[in-house]
Structures are given as C-alpha cells and as structure tokens.
Amino acid sequence: MTDTVLxxxxxxxxxxxxxxxLNMLAIPYGSVSVDLLSGExxxxxxxxxxxxxxxxxxxxxxxxxTQSLAIVEYLAETRPGTALLPADPLGRQRVRALxxxxxxxxxxxxxxxVVFHVMQQANDPEAARSAWMRKFIGEGLQAFERLLxxxxxxxxxxxxxxxMADLCLVPQIYNARRWNVDLTSCPRTxxxxxxxxxxxxxxxxHPDRAAPQ
Ligand SMILES: N[C@@H](CCC(=O)N[C@@H](CS)C(=O)NCC(=O)O)C(=O)O
Numbered sequence: 001m002t003d004t005v006l007x008x009x010x011x012x013x014x015x016x017x018x019x020x021x022l023n024m025l026a027i028p029y030g031s032v033s034v035d036l037l038s039g040e041x042x043x044x045x046x047x048x049x050x051x052x053x054x055x056x057x058x059x060x061x062x063x064x065x066t067q068s069l070a071i072v073e074y075l076a077e078t079r080p081g082t083a084l085l086p087a088d089p090l091g092r093q094r095v096r097a098l099x100x101x102x103x104x105x106x107x108x109x110x111x112x113x114v115v116f117h118v119m120q121q122a123n124d125p126e127a128a129r130s131a132w133m134r135k136f137i138g139e140g141l142q143a144f145e146r147l148l149x150x151x152x153x154x155x156x157x158x159x160x161x162x163x164m165a166d167l168c169l170v171p172q173i174y175n176a177r178r179w180n181v182d183l184t185s186c187p188r189t190x191x192x193x194x195x196x197x198x199x200x201x202x203x204x205x206h207p208d209r210a211a212p213q
Contacts, residue, residue, distance in 0.1 A: 004029040005059040007049055009036045010210040013107055013171035014068040015056040019205035020167045021072045025079045027060075033212050036112055069103055072164050083161040095158050098147055098165035102172045106140030110175065133179035141176060144169070145186040156192055166196045173197075174207065 006022065006029050008015030022029050034040045034055050042053045049057040050066045058065045061078070065071045076084040085092050108114065115129055122128030152158055157165035173193040176183060183190050196202050203209075 007057040010207045016171035017068045017167045023201035095163045095165045099168045102168040109136040137176045137181045145189045
C-alpha cells in the first residue's frame with residue numbers, strides 16, 4: 001500500500017469526489033473501507049482520523065485530511081497541472097459556487113444520519129425516505145440547472161475541462177438516479193454529468209468499483 005490512504009465508503013458521495021480527484025491527478029492510493037451501515041465511522045478508530053465521524057479522510061503527505069472539498073483544493077494546490085480550480089479569481093469563485101450548491105446545500109440534507117432521523121419520525125420510513133430524497137435532490141438539481149445557464153458553462157460545468165464542480169456533480173447524479181429523482185427538467189446537468197462519467201478518472205472512481213469485494 002502507498003503512503004496515501006483514502007478512508008472511504010463505496011456509496012459515499014464525498015468519498016467519490018476525492019476518488020475522482022486522486023485519479024485525475026494520477027496519485028496512487030490505497031483504500032480502507034469504513035462501513036457506514038455498521039457504524040464504523042462513529043467508532044474511536046475512525047474518530048481519531050476524523051472527529052466529525054464522517055468519511056472521507058485522506059492520509060497524504062504525512063497528514064490526515066478531512067472535508068472532501070478542502071481535500072480537493074489541497075490536492076489542486078500541491079499537485080498543479082489540472083484545471084480542478086481555474087486560474088482566474090472569477091472562475092474559481094464560480095467553480096466553488098457550483099461545488100457548494102451541491103456539497104453544502106443538497107448533500108447535507110440527504111446524509112445518512114439526517115435521513116435515518118427522518119425515517120425514525122415516519123409511519124412509513126421507506127416512503128418517507130424516498131419522498132425526502134426526491135424533494136431535496138430534485139429541487140437542488142433544478143437550481144443547479146439554472147446555475148449552468150451561464151456563458152461560462154461549456155462541455156463541463158465550467159468551460160471545457162472537468163473542474164471541482166464536476167467532481168461534485170457526478171456523485172450527486174449517481175445518488176439522484178439511485179433514488180429515482182425525476183431529472184427531465186435538468187437536461188444540461190445530466191448531459192455534463194454523463195460526459196464526465198465516461199472519462200477514465202471518473203469511471204475508476206465509480207461506487208461499483210469501490211464496493212468491498
Ligand atoms: N462535508 C463533508 C461531508 C462528509 C459526509 O457527510 N460524509 C458522509 C458520507 S457521503 C458520511 O460520512 N455520513 C455518515 C453519517 O451521516 O452518519 C465532506 O465533504 O467531506
């Protein structure tokens with residue numbers, strides 16, 4: 001195993017973002033699965049890595065890093081050579097705004113701990129979860145579609161190379177499909193996500209590839 005180790009969970013969107021970034025930057029890494037369903041992320045061993053009890057955590061350069069977007073920005077700063085963040089301040093602002101629209105506004109409402117709590121309050125937990133996912137992911141992606149209605153959008157969320165925003169989008173679309181969210185009003189968003197998903201760095205990061213064998 002290399003010195004770079006990603007502590008992740010195969011279906012975690014935040015981990016999926018970091019897997020894509022590591023692949024795009026061709027950084028070799030090993031993976032350690034932290035099983036969210038059995039609560040491994042709340043046990044002392046993982047809390048030592050990430051006191052928030054969340055995945056991912058990335059061991060790299062002798063440090064243990066948390067927060068997927070802060071990790072992606074660290075990788076972009078220390079391993080230049082990709083356009084994960086554009087060179088110009090306005091471009092960086094836009095890529096961060098698109099990224100945060102997903103990672104800070106959609107994703108937290110659909111996190112495991114939040115959704116389990118919603119299910120515990122409901123008479124029909126499965127139906128409540130489906131309705132919750134469809135509402136918050138659907139509304140969030142409709143807003144994202146409007147954000148993409150911008151001259152700076154190209155073949156990807158910002159211009160014609162994948163950026164941090166695309167790293168956030170692809171896992172979110174994976175989740176949307178998992179929960180049968182109606183994406184018919186988000187054609188541009190879906191087209192960009194599907195274009196990204198075909199690239200080798202994204203293919204290699206797919207949850208099906210990361211699932212424990
Ligand atoms: N803002 C954090 C979010 C991390 C996060 O919420 N991870 C999820 C998996 S995608 C998790 O560990 N959930 C466990 C839980 O909700 O109990 C990041 O981007 O790294």
